[in-house]
Amino acid sequence: MKKLPLSFYSRKNVLVIAKDLIGKVLIHHNGKALTAGRIVETEAYDGVIDRASHAYGGRRTARNEIMYAEAGTAYVYICYGMHHLFNVVTNRKDIPHAILIRALEPLQGLDLMLKRRKKKKPDHLVTRGPGSLSVAMGITVKQNGHSLISDDLYIADDDVRIPSKAIAVSHRIGVESSREAAVYPYRFYVKGNPFVSGHPR
DNA sequence: CTGACGATTCACT
DNA sequence: GTGAATCGTCAGC
Numbered sequence: 001m002k003k004l005p006l007s008f009y010s011r012k013n014v015l016v017i018a019k020d021l022i023g024k025v026l027i028h029h030n031g032k033a034l035t036a037g038r039i040v041e042t043e044a045y046d047g048v049i050d051r052a053s054h055a056y057g058g059r060r061t062a063r064n065e066i067m068y069a070e071a072g073t074a075y076v077y078i079c080y081g082m083h084h085l086f087n088v089v090t091n092r093k094d095i096p097h098a099i100l101i102r103a104l105e106p107l108q109g110l111d112l113m114l115k116r117r118k119k120k121k122p123d124h125l126v127t128r129g130p131g132s133l134s135v136a137m138g139i140t141v142k143q144n145g146h147s148l149i150s151d152d153l154y155i156a157d158d159d160v161r162i163p164s165k166a167i168a169v170s171h172r173i174g175v176e177s178s179r180e181a182a183v184y185p186y187r188f189y190v191k192g193n194p195f196v197s198g199h200p201r
Numbered sequence: 202c203t204g205a206c207g208a209t210t211c212a213c214t
Numbered sequence: 215g216t217g218a219a220t221c222g223t224c225a226g227c
Contacts, residue, residue, distance in 0.1 A: 043208070052208070063223060081221030083209050100208055131209050174208050197209095203227085214216080 001025070001156040006149055009071035009090045014097040017090050018044035019188045021155070023162035026104060028137045029152045033112050035137050037104030037127050038160070041189040041196045043172045045098045047091070050186075052178035055096035066145050067096035074153065076134070076144040083131030084140045088148060088155070102130045102173070102187075104137070105195045113137070129197040166191055173198040 004024065011017055019042075027036045045053040047067075054064040054077075066075045067089055075087040075098050091097040104127040106113055113126050113136035127133040134140065139153075148154045169185045176182050189196045 045208075054208085061224070077208090078222060080207060080209050080219085082219075085208060087208085102208085125210095129209070172208070177207090203225105205225095206223090207221105210219090212216105212218090 001027075001158050003149070004072075004155045004157060006070075006072050009088065009148070010092060012091055012095075014044045014046050014090050014099060015186065017088075018042045018099045018186070019167060021088070021099060021101070022167050022188050022190060023160055025107060025156045025158055026101065026137065027108075027154055027156055028139060030138050031152070033109055035109035035112055036107045037133065037137065038107055039101055039103075039155070040105050040193045041101075041103035041187070041198075043100040043102055043188075044186040045087070045100065046184075046186070047096045050184070051181035052172060052175040052184070053096070053098070053181075055098075060096075064096065067098050068094050069145065072148045074139075074143050074146045074148055076139060076141050078141060079131070084134040085130045086134050086137075086139050086143075100130055101133065103128050103189070103193075103195045103197050104133045105193065106136070124194040128195050162190060168200075170200070 021042050024039050048058045055067050070093040071090050073089040087098040087100045127136045168191045170187045171183050172187045
């Protein structure tokens with residue numbers, strides 16, 4: 001397990017990074033226990049030129065300030081008043097690129113994930129969808145601004161390779177109102193993986 | 202200060 | 215497929 005270095009996140013093309021994140025492993029060590037899952041669905045948000053991005057047009061507010069932080073920083077915000085959505089900030093400081101992690105396949109700490117999700121038995125919904133995976137992984141807005149070059153919250157490469165042809169691309173989920181950006185092919189997912197959210201699987 | 206609105210999820214028909 | 219839950223954020227007054 002090799003922790004992804006700053007150079008992975010600091011690249012300029014957020015779409016390339018979003019695709020590269022497919023197959024990587026998100027790890028959270030909360031001091032007591034560890035949970036980990038393989039990333040099977042991501043969405044890229046291309047900064048100031050992307051109408052679906054919180055930073056569209058250079059918008060800078062208290063909420064999205066972390067998008068302007070250096071690469072490899074966690075951007076976590078609350079959606080619909082109750083869901084914590086986990087993103088990875090990319091590119092250099094002041095370029096507000098981010099990638100939303102939308103689904104994971106559990107690898108470690110499944111019992112703890114089920115406990116956090118208040119579920120008795122494992123199913124594909126445990127880590128399907130950005131709000132659900134945050135609960136399963138124990139990620140909340142407390143992690144907003146946290147470095148992913150840290151020892152308790154990071155993304156690693158375990159040398160499992162997802163072939164490019166096994167990765168599908170589609171428009172993003174839940175951005176219908178973002179006019180032309182609604183159809184940008186910025187969502188990446190593992191074809192046929194049961195943990196992937198939205199349509200199609 | 203106020204109101205409209207989400208990068209969603211879940212239960213229910 | 216439809217609708218409710220639930221509240222921080224932000225533009226606008």
